[in-house]
Amino acid sequence: MKENGLIVVGGGLAGCEAAWQAAQRGVRVRLYEMRPLVNTGAHVTDRLAELVCSNSFGSNQVDRGTGLLLNELRMLGSFLIRCADEAALPAGRALAVDRDKFSQRVTKAILEHPNITVIREEVKSIPEAPAIIASGPLTSESLSASIATFLGQANLFFYDAISPIVEADTINMSIAFRASRYDQESNGDYINCPMNQDEYEYFVNELIKAERIPLRPFEEKIESGVISGKGQFFEACLPIEVLAQRGKDALAYGPLRPVGLRDPRTGKRPYAVVQLRQDNLAGTLYNMVGFQTNLTFPEQKRVFRLIPGLEYAEFSRYGQMHRNTYIFSPQSLKPTLQTMRRPDLFMAGQIIGVEGYAGNIASGWLAGVNAARFLQGRLLFKLPRETMIGSLIYYITHASEKDFQPMKSNFGLLPYSEDEWLRNKKQRHLYFVQRSKEILGRWIEEFNVFD
Ligand SMILES: Cc1cc2nc3c(=O)[nH]c(=O)nc-3n(C[C@H](O)[C@H](O)[C@H](O)COP(=O)(O)OP(=O)(O)OC[C@H]3O[C@@H](n4cnc5c(N)ncnc54)[C@H](O)[C@@H]3O)c2cc1C
Incomplete structure (x- = not known):
């Protein structure tokens, strides 16, 4: 079923995943990417989903935070993780990819998708039509200014100074x-x-x-x-x-x-x-x-x-220091990744304060699926907190002003009851992994997630 259409701003990790998920659900997507007309200063190609730095998505071991997240994304049918698995290089227990092969695969599949049109243009202000903003840590200046006006200047940060x-x-x-x-x-x-x-x-x-x-x-x-x-x-x-x-x-x-x-x-x-x-x-x-x-x-x-x-x-x-445009999500976004002020406007990726390639893809997945459901008049998803994705999005949308900072997947985010606390860290993590697998599996079935 074709719907009114969705604009996705940013052809990075989050934007490509979001565009793909919405398009797979029958929505017509216009994906705006400003490169190569306007450069970010960090990207070096004109491809979609370019990895700007490391070629590693992190640990593939399920008892590690990123490993669990990667597995959840596989269960949810993530398009970018499928491309990453197909472009994987031997890297011990990590998921590292041939960066060219990865971004070529993503670019080709997106360009060939019948529901997606890629437009090479800088989006200078927040679109008035239903949209997902996934313009990343290096969002262009005019769009940043527009986001600051929309959310309030105090809710937009430009630099990251992260301690270990x-x-x-x-x-x-x-x-x-x-x-x-x-x-x-x-x-x-x-x-x-x-x-x-x-x-x-x-x-x-x-x-x-x-x-x-x-x-x-x-x-x-x-x-x-x-x-x-x-x-x-x-x-x-x-x-x-x-x-x-x-x-x-x-x-x-x-x-x-x-x-x-x-x-x-x-x-x-x-x-x-x-x-x-x-x-x-x-x-x-x-x-x-x-x-x-x-x-x-x-x-x-x-x-x-x-x-x-x-x-x-x-x-x-x-620790890290780099330019990082991100919003104060707890005051700006709902757990569905809709902005509080406009239900037809979603945000995803590093700009909402998610760290790490896999986390950014996860937020793109949720925004893409929910934007499609919104356009189709269906109930929007919130992911179970017992999953790494659910907990990461929960942190991003609920942290206090004092505590909020860009966050990547880690076991410290997951909730547990007193009975579930195992002293041995490895056993505890394995328990969380099993719990996530069961709960996410049931959730996928119950809500017909691929529908
Ligand atoms: C220098 C640097 C190094 C990094 N190294 C790592 C690392 O090693 N590992 C890691 O996990 N993370 C790293 N990150 C964070 C990394 O950016 C994210 O993990 C990931 O790329 C974020 O995905 P995204 O989709 O949110 O943003 P991006 O992948 O950056 O995609 C955003 C896209 O939006 C486009 N865009 C921006 N503004 C506009 C506009 N106005 N109109 C149209 N298009 C626009 C950009 O050109 C870009 O293609 C690094 C970030 C920086 C800045």
Whole structure:
């Protein structure tokens, strides 16, 4: 059944998945992609679904957050994950693809789809017709301005300064201690990793020398602390390695200042302290306060493990700094990915605060399916929270202002009852995997998801 038609803005991962899902459900789709007429500064081809950086979709192991998400997407009939599986390269336990083969497959299939028309044009303002905005982290300036007007300036962010996130049970609590500044009595909201002077100086030295990710031209202003356009970027968001370069004690007087803290092992104030703040409700993840960084991922692992208490730390997300246009979704979107202000306008992809290729494809799947259902006057879907996709979308649309930040799939997002809590992490994850499989399987059948 052909319907009124849908506009999809952005031929990236989310936009292509959304367009395909809507088209497969009989909706006529006009997919707008501004490349190659207007470039993002990061993409290098004119193909749809170009992977701008890594060619890895992350772990394919089901007991990893991304692995579970990938499996759910396979169950849901994701078009892009099918293309990724077809373009897969040998990469151990990860799903890595031949990037050219992947984007060629997506582009060819989209161009040949009878219900999709690809239009190479920059969309400068939010369309008035039913639409999905999936213009990504590098959304063009005029469209960003239009989104800011529509949602309110305060609900649009331009830069990302993400600190690494550590799995709590890998922190060595015989060295690290819980406390809030000037409050040794209560249990304390922070986990503190104390350093003596030698440990601090060695750490700072290694931090300054560590290998960095080369900045692209549009990101260079970040390192100098200067920002162009309307972006929100503050001195406080400078990469930790850049701050460290300013002087031997720059960090000890800055984000690593030890004031108001005493190491319970010595009863004294440490020379410096790295603080970690709880990052999810379950308390299984902690982020490193003030550690936004541009170091390569292997160097983050090596250098941050020099911090006493983090010798064996496992990172569920590494720090990053790049231009990233994203909205404050909890105040802008419903769990169906409709905007709160306009039920016929959906958003998906990195612009809603989802991180990672698989997560962005997942949000495209939901927006595409729901936009089709909206146009056909059918009930819209919310995914079960016990699934990784459901929990990721739940976080994106429900996080508090204080906690909200771009998020990728991880087990800390999943809900559980007291009975379901297994101490052994591997067993716990496997239980979550089984639970997701059963619930999603039933949900797909009950709601005729492919209909
Ligand atoms: C420099 C950089 C490196 C990254 N590295 C990684 C990585 O290694 N791993 C990872 O998982 N994620 C990475 N990301 C995040 C990555 O962008 C997303 O995971 C993924 O590409 C997001 O999918 P998307 O569909 O939301 O956006 P995109 O894939 O960027 O697609 C958005 C599309 O919209 C188009 N567009 C923008 N504005 C308009 C407009 N006004 N009109 C028409 N078209 C428009 C763009 O040209 C683009 O093709 C990186 C991001 C950046 C900026």
